[in-house]
Amino acid sequence: MSTYDDDDDDDIEGGIYENGHWAWDDKQNEMVFRSDLPPRKEEPPQMATAILGSVEFREDIDLVEQQRFRKRIQRKVTDDTDFVTLQDIKDVVLFTAPSKIMKPFVINLLHLSATDRLLRALILFCQYHLQISTVMATRTSELETKIRTPKSDEVELRYLENLEDLRLLVAKEYSNMIQGFGEFAKYHHMGHMKKLRSQIRREGFMFETFIRISIQIVWIALGRKSFSQIELEVHRIFKSQVFNSAEHKLGKGDQFDEITANERNVLVGHCLRKKYKVDLLSPLINEIHCCRKNIDHRIYGLGIVKYPHLSPRLLYMEGALSLPESELLKNDISLGMLGSPRSNFDILLREITYSVDDTSNTSGGKISKSVSRASKPMQRTKSSLAESIQSYKDIDLPPPVDEEELPSEFPTKSYPHRHPEEGQRQKWILKCTRILNKHRAQHFT
Structure with missing residues (x-):
């Protein structure tokens, strides 16, 4: 039944x-x-996912690919050029990138001198942000046994001002990109003369691709540490908290919810303005329009305009943006692994460490060479710089000068236009052409 x-x-x-x-x-x-x-109504996917889909850089390459990369792409090094350059990092990132984001206009965009300044500013900012986030976490834990004093406020105010000025370095180049000024004119979404119909899809692809590649470049430049922190912060400053697709992907709320108010104030700053989504500015642009602090407007011309009698603080920033990599360490400027001997790194710019065999003796001991790789070489977990050996110095940004003599008139001389390595750009354009021709052939067969 x-x-x-x-x-x-x-x-x-x-x-x-x-x-x-x-x-x-x-x-x-x-x-x-x-x-x-x-x-x-189905919830639409995040913009980065909708435009690019899943973008994963290869974790490793086999010996055959390494030989192909070394023969066709890698910059040739001599005794005089044995140092890591930004171009070296871009070459590694592009070689391990998925073919679907390899477009000629993306390659050309990455090989502009203005883009190099933007990437350098982003490396400098992320390095200092990770450095200060570790310092602030330590200071917060010490409050359990120590008493907070007025001196603490002065120290943290200096950290806050440093982070805000470094964000301005990124913002000044980023604002040129989105407005189509200078070298970025032909990449504007309304054309060179800004009279065409907005190319929304192309602009979205270029922006999301640039963000994803920039994160990878910064991560490699900083020794492959703290990927999640770098990803979250880069998305936050470029897109604002509301459109931080990295947080949505990780299923998190506000990444600063778990820290104290003092830490949040230092790391985020005080130039955020709460507005509706349709009238929301990214934190980078908010820094430019911030009216709650006195901005040294010479920051906006660093690396472009020749200013006489710059303070040590501005000279440090200008050097980080425009000095050749071979001169960074000579001027005591820390910019990740840039300027370090390239012989200290393998083909994918992972640091090579040397360990002495325990069984060796002083007269005939053998030194074993090993590449420092974790069990998961591309593991992207939230970590601090203090958790592993750091191959570069911490940033020691000089303090601002209270009373500084300004020139009687605005400088009119500019630095000569610095062209990135044209040979490397041509190599990548040829590789892009081969990839596109291969895809077209597969499509019509």
Whole structure:
């Protein structure tokens, strides 16, 4: 005997023929059921996912690919050029990038001198942000046994001002990009003369690709540490907290919810303005329009305009943006691994460490060479710089000068236009062309 009771139908919710009506469909030539409920709106995917999809850089390359990279792409090094450059990092990132983001206009964008300044400023900012976040976490834990004094406020105010000025370095180049000034003119979404119809799809692809590549470049430049922190902060400053797709991907709320008010004040700053989404500015642009602090407006011309008699603080920033990598360490400027001997790194710019064999003696001992790789070489977990050996110095930004003599007139001389390595750009354009031709051939076969 069946245990099913017809009366149980009363407990079933949402029958397939509820909240609707039957109507004749001329196309199907039959009666069809039409729902009277409003159509359910599906939550659209995040912009980065909708435009690019899943973007994963390769974790490792085999020996054959290493030989191909060394022969066709890698910059040739001599004794005089044995140092890591930004171009070296870009080459590694592009070689391990998925082919779907390898477009000629992306390659050309990455090989502009203005883009180099933007990437250098971003490396400098992220390095100092990670450095100060570790310092602030230590200071917070020490409050359990120490008393906070007025001196603490002075120290943290200096950290806050340093972070805000370094964000301005990024913002000044980023604002040129989104407004299509200078070298970025032909990449504007409304064309060089800004008179075309907005190319929304192309602009979205370029922006999301640039953000993703920039995160990878910064992460490698900082020794492959703290990927999640770098990703979250880069998305936050470029997109604002509301549109931080990295937080949505990780299923997190505000990344600063778990820290104290003092830490948040230092790391985020005080130039955020709460507005509606349609009138929301990114934190970078908010820094430019901030009216709650005195901005040294010479920051906006560093690396471009020749200013006489710059303070040590501005000279440090200008050097980080424009000095050749070979001169960074000579001027005591820390910019990740830039300027370090490239012979200290393997083909993917992972640091090579040397360990002395325990069984060796002083007269004929053998030194074993090993590449410092974790069990998961590309593990992207939130960590601090203090958790592993750091191959570069901490940033020691000189303090601002209270009373500084300004020139009588605005400088009119500019630095000569610095072209990134044209040979490397041509190599990547040829590689992009081969990839596109291969995809077209597969499409028509």
